Amino acid sequence: MTISLLPDIAGALEWARKRINAVDARLLLRHVLQCPASRLVGFPESRLDPAQWSEFRALVERRAAGEPVAYLVGERAFYGYDLVVTPAVLIPRPDTELLVELALAHFGDKPGARVLDLGTGSGALAVALALELPGAEVTAVDRSREALLVAMANAARLGASVSFVLSDWFSALEGDRFQLIVANPPYIAASDPHLEQGDLRFEPQTALASGPEGLDDLAQIATEAPHHLEAGGWLFMEHGYDQASRVRSLLTDAGFASIASHRDLAGIERVTGGQWLAR
Structure with a gap:
């Protein structure tokens, strides 16, 4: 009788690397074993039990079919905080951390923004922003009820004080004004072939695509934001790698001042913002 032995950590990773990249394999195995990276390095001879091996194989096959690692493990780090993510929300990306940096640069020394x-x-x-800005009064909106439930869970999990509102951009905020508005809206052209590639295939399309040029939501926010900014308030919007000039024009047309684009870690103009001065 032949006895099939369960693999150890080294063997499981070797099997996985024939199907997916090594980084993803290690992340998935850490998720299954609920262990730090040091265990994979320090105890490669540690053997998986049947349930762990079965779960790991299933996750590897799903990753090989294209599912994002963040959805498979159910979380993604953003600005040093571990967030729950589900297919109901866009996967947070490092580029978006630039919006946090800009907010801190403008309001880090102004309590209660x-x-x-x-x-x-x-x-x-x-x-x-709620955790990094002292005393900030943070409101977050989304048109998706499912997304708001994920966001609320993350705020509760991390102890962040945030007010959540179901709203299609500003539609449920009549009369409300803010000192700072940040947005990472959909900005990919609806016909962009990248929407059918990689992780984007699995993310909510309503959070990615916005009209024939990817500018529809950016234009709407730029136009409506002045009605919800206090005098001297700022608007910062993330956008595509080739949209900075167009977004600067949108802010100019809307009457903003001090308009500038800011580069991400790759040197790409990723966020554009401006200040609203009362007329």
């Missing part, structure tokens, strides 16, 4: 996060998704921006 009124902040609005438009299209909060997982709540990444709202949670980070």
Whole structure:
């Protein structure tokens, strides 16, 4: 009789690397074993039990079919905070952390700022800003009820004080004004072939695509934001790698001042913002 032995950590990773990349394999195995990276390195001879091996194989096959690792493990780090993510929300990306940095640069020394996060998704921006800005009064909106539930769970999990509102951009905020508005809206052209590639295939399309040029939501936010900003308040919007000039024009047309684009870690103009001065 032949006895099939369960693999040890080294063997499981070797099997997985024939199907997916090594980084993803290690992340998935850490998730299954609920262990730090040091265990994979320090105890490669540790053997998986039947349930762990079965779960790991299933996750590897799903990753090989294209499912994002963040959805498979149910979380993604953003600005040093571990956030729950589900297929109901966009996966937080490092580029978006630039919005947090800009907010801190402008309001880090101003306690109690009124902040609005438009299209909060997982709540990444709202949670980070609530935790990083002292005494900030943070409001987060999203048109998706499912996304808001994820964001609310993240705020509760991390102890962030955030008010959540079901709203299609500013529609449920009549009369509300803020000192800072941040947004990472959909900005991919609806016909962009990248929407059918990689992780984007599995993310909510309503959080990715916005009209024939990807500018519809950016234009709407730029136009409506002045009605919800206090005098001297700021608007910062993330956008595509080739949209900075167009977004600067949108802010100019809307009457903003001090308009500038800011580069991400790759040197790409990723966020554009401006200040609203009362007329």
